[in-house]
Amino acid sequence: MKRFWIVIAVLALFLGGLFGFVRSVVRGLDEQHVTVDGGVLVWKVEGALPEELDDSFWGQVRRGTETTFTDTLFGLLRAAEDDRITGLVLDVREANFDWAKLSELRQAVAAFREHDKPVVAYLEGGFTKEYALATAADRIVLAP
Secondary structure: OHHHHHHHHHHHHHHHHHHHHHHHHHHHHHOOOEEEEOOEEEEEEEEOOOOOOOOOHHHHHHHOOOOOHHHHHHHHHHHHHOOOOOEEEEEEEEEOOOHHHHHHHHHHHHHHHHOOOOEEEEEOOOOHHHHHHHOOOOEEEEOO
8 A cells, every 4th residue: 555655656756747848948938038120119017037047958948039138138238230120129127136237227228219219118016127218219118
């Protein structure tokens, strides 16, 4: 009888791990933080923006479409200079990064304004960091 419960426990752990793995892969496929819609760059601000990614096997499996802070920052700066990009929409959901990163991202958003490209920030709600990032935009739109 003891062996039966050990087998059940091992199967439960295996199936739970398999479910978690499939869930993380599917969630990674659904996440898309940057899109271009008719020349307007739409950036969904969400997450922590780590300095570097976990390069281990499990880190690569769990990664999904996560990008680093440096990739995001230089991507915004390149987009500001790209003639095909006509504006920027910040869909600010969760600014879960420190104030130094926030300051650098605000400067990258300001680069859009320096190139005479409109910047609009959309907020459904937020705290100090979300509002601080949104104030770099020309216009802030709040959900009713």
